[in-house]
Amino acid sequence: MNLGAYFWLEVSLFSKSEFTVAGEYHYNSSGPVRWIASHLLRYKLLAFGFILLAVLTNGLYSSISFLAGSAFNVVTQGKAQELLVLALSVLGIVALSLTTDLGARLTAQVVATRFARDAREELYINLLGKSQTFHNRQRVGDVMARASNDITTLNDMVVPGFDIVCDSFSSLSVVIVFIAILNPQLLLTPLAYTLCFFIALRFYSRQLNPVSVKMREQFGDTNAVLNEAVTGVEVIKATAQEEQEKRKFAEQATRYRDYYVKNGRIQGRYLPTLLLGIFLALAFLHGLYLLSQGQINLGTLVSFMILMSQLRFVTFMSIWSFSLVQLGFAGARRILALMKEESDLDENGEGYKAEMEGEIVFENVTFSYGSTPILKNISFRARPGQTIAIVGQTGSGKSTLTKLVNRIYDANEGRILVDGVDVRKWSLDSLRSQISTIEQDIFLFSRTVAENIAYGLGQKADQAAIEAAARDAQAHDFIMGFKEGYETVIGERGVTLSGGQRQRLAIARALLTDPRILILDDSTSAVDSATEDEIQKAIKRVLQGRTTLLITHRLSQIRWADTVLVIRKGELIDQGSHEELLDRCDLYRRIFSHYESALPVSAAGGE
Numbered sequence: 001m002n003l004g005a006y007f008w009l010e011v012s013l014f015s016k017s018e019f020t021v022a023g024e025y026h027y028n029s030s031g032p033v034r035w036i037a038s039h040l041l042r043y044k045l046l047a048f049g050f051i052l053l054a055v056l057t058n059g060l061y062s063s064i065s066f067l068a069g070s071a072f073n074v075v076t077q078g079k080a081q082e083l084l085v086l087a088l089s090v091l092g093i094v095a096l097s098l099t100t101d102l103g104a105r106l107t108a109q110v111v112a113t114r115f116a117r118d119a120r121e122e123l124y125i126n127l128l129g130k131s132q133t134f135h136n137r138q139r140v141g142d143v144m145a146r147a148s149n150d151i152t153t154l155n156d157m158v159v160p161g162f163d164i165v166c167d168s169f170s171s172l173s174v175v176i177v178f179i180a181i182l183n184p185q186l187l188l189t190p191l192a193y194t195l196c197f198f199i200a201l202r203f204y205s206r207q208l209n210p211v212s213v214k215m216r217e218q219f220g221d222t223n224a225v226l227n228e229a230v231t232g233v234e235v236i237k238a239t240a241q242e243e244q245e246k247r248k249f250a251e252q253a254t255r256y257r258d259y260y261v262k263n264g265r266i267q268g269r270y271l272p273t274l275l276l277g278i279f280l281a282l283a284f285l286h287g288l289y290l291l292s293q294g295q296i297n298l299g300t301l302v303s304f305m306i307l308m309s310q311l312r313f314v315t316f317m318s319i320w321s322f323s324l325v326q327l328g329f330a331g332a333r334r335i336l337a338l339m340k341e342e343s344d345l346d347e348n349g350e351g352y353k354a355e356m357e358g359e360i361v362f363e364n365v366t367f368s369y370g371s372t373p374i375l376k377n378i379s380f381r382a383r384p385g386q387t388i389a390i391v392g393q394t395g396s397g398k399s400t401l402t403k404l405v406n407r408i409y410d411a412n413e414g415r416i417l418v419d420g421v422d423v424r425k426w427s428l429d430s431l432r433s434q435i436s437t438i439e440q441d442i443f444l445f446s447r448t449v450a451e452n453i454a455y456g457l458g459q460k461a462d463q464a465a466i467e468a469a470a471r472d473a474q475a476h477d478f479i480m481g482f483k484e485g486y487e488t489v490i491g492e493r494g495v496t497l498s499g500g501q502r503q504r505l506a507i508a509r510a511l512l513t514d515p516r517i518l519i520l521d522d523s524t525s526a527v528d529s530a531t532e533d534e535i536q537k538a539i540k541r542v543l544q545g546r547t548t549l550l551i552t553h554r555l556s557q558i559r560w561a562d563t564v565l566v567i568r569k570g571e572l573i574d575q576g577s578h579e580e581l582l583d584r585c586d587l588y589r590r591i592f593s594h595y596e597s598a599l600p601v602s603a604a605g606g607e
């Protein structure tokens with residue numbers, strides 16, 4: 001079986017994925033070594049080319065020691081005229097070895113860069129395919145550390161890590177072969193040294209490995225703390241907790257430094273450098289002995305000692321290169337662990353695909369995040385084009401209910417049908433592309449206003465359509481108020497826009513996508529009453545002609561609804577029209593009067 005086939009044998013597909021790329025290259029993910037090997041073997045020609053060039057370079061370089069020994073003999077035997085030929089040969093070999101060395105460095109660099117790029121792409125696609133439950137569990141800073149720094153350790157692992165390791169091993173092999181050619185009796189000390197070197201290296205790797213793993217983990221933790229502090233900087237400032245955050249970060253950074261120092265200590269105690277000194281002395285003594293016995297001549301002894309001294313490079317560089325390789329393995333392990341984590345939803349590419357009518361049916365739906373039940377036995381029907389308002393106290397499960405329709409989460413029990421088909425049977429892409437969500441916390445990308453509006457169409461909308469949607473969403477005027485109009489770049493998470501403006505951009509985005517089902521969470525948008533009117537108009541426009549699940553505190557919007565669902569602690573305690581519920585549902589009356597007193601008069605009055 002060839003090597004490639006072996007690595008293909010155990011190509012493990014990651015757990016379920018919500019997103020895959022057609023024709024995606026599959027790597028062996030059954031373990032870090034195989035994963036790294038399958039990445040490198042993607043570029044077989046380059047990888048083997050590098051090994052060949054490295055061996056060639058070392059062969060050429062070591063052959064100089066032969067020539068140096070011959071030169072010594074030539075001089076001692078008084079045949080000085082042959083020296084010119086030897087000198088020119090050395091020059092030729094040096095020039096050739098420089099060329100092969102350049103080739104080896106170049107191929108290694110190309111493989112390293114491609115490996116890092118492929119691994120980054122693989123991780124990115126994998127993260128896009130993971131479910132919301134998975135992402136809820138992750139700390140963003142740690143994920144970022146894996147996607148950036150751990151990937152960099154992979155690059156360093158190949159160049160200079162593997163590059164030097166390969167160079168060292170080929171140098172070691174060439175030295176041993178050349179010494180054997182000189183005189184097999186001379187092999188005694190280099191072979192004994194090689195044996196001790198490998199034992200010491202194994203011991204070194206065993207000590208280094210756990211520290212490398214801890215170092216990478218600690219880096220992820222430090223990054224997570226930093227990310228949280230930067231994201232929550234407003235809260236830190238508002239509560240004057242800079243000192244606390246500084247302490248917390250310093251603790252993490254100190255732990256990282258400690259691992260770094262520990263790593264340095266292990267490197268400092270590296271035994272082979274001491275061993276080499278001893279073995280060089282032993283080699284010299286052995287050489288002298290063979291010379292005194294007439295087994296070798298002076299030139300051979302010189303060549304032998306030059307070859308032995310080449311082991312100095314192998315020994316010194318192995319401290320550093322092995323540390324880089326260990327760090328690379330630790331990085332690979334962390335990246336793989338993230339990619340292999342369970343994801344609960346699958347894109348179901350072969351599933352049901354159709355143009356949606358927009359009917360939603362919940363049949364005895366029960367859902368829990370982990371073990372705590374959040375929704376219990378919910379059943380209702382929304383006919384195509386209807387608006388269903390959802391009301392209930394905070395934390396009662398309103399948002400969670402809407403997240404089951406586009407399968408951000410899957411129900412634990414019962415079924416949700418869209419157009420009579422279980423959402424789990426729909427192709428995820430077809431389902432989600434026909435459902436739009438305008439959440440409480442509207443996320444805008446740090447891109448232009450136009451790009452943000454066109455986002456749901458994959459940037460395929462033309463300017464006229466974008467402007468029409470913005471006008472319908474009552475956003476055109478404030479957009480034109482910006483100096484750059486639709487080309488204005490929005491700051492990260494849209495911080496340069498007010499809540500009301502963000503909401504209207506999200507409505508424009510939804511209008512442009514023209515979804516059959518709209519989920520609108522309008523519960524927390526606190527806006528001044530001047531903006532209120534604009535938003536009401538925008539929302540009224542966006543509801544037209546589509547099935548809408550509307551979470552709202554606004555009475556006017558509740559009155560637009562065909563049906564209102566009243567949720568209490570995850571249970572649907574009543575459903576009906578606004579008037580029916582006012583008539584018969586105590587909780588609804590209570591919520592209603594609470595909203596009424598909480599809202600500005602203009603809003604409370606509605607239409």
Ligand SMILES: Nc1ncnc2c1ncn2[C@@H]1O[C@H](COP(=O)(O)OP(=O)(O)OP(=O)(O)O)[C@@H](O)[C@H]1O
Binds near residue numbers: 374396399
């Ligand atoms: N990702 C999550 N993981 C675990 N629990 C969650 C998650 N999201 C929400 N919850 C919990 O589920 C319950 C319902 O939350 P949900 O956001 O659906 O309520 P809500 O009625 O929309 O509240 P609000 O009106 O305040 O937005 C809450 O107790 C909340 O703590």
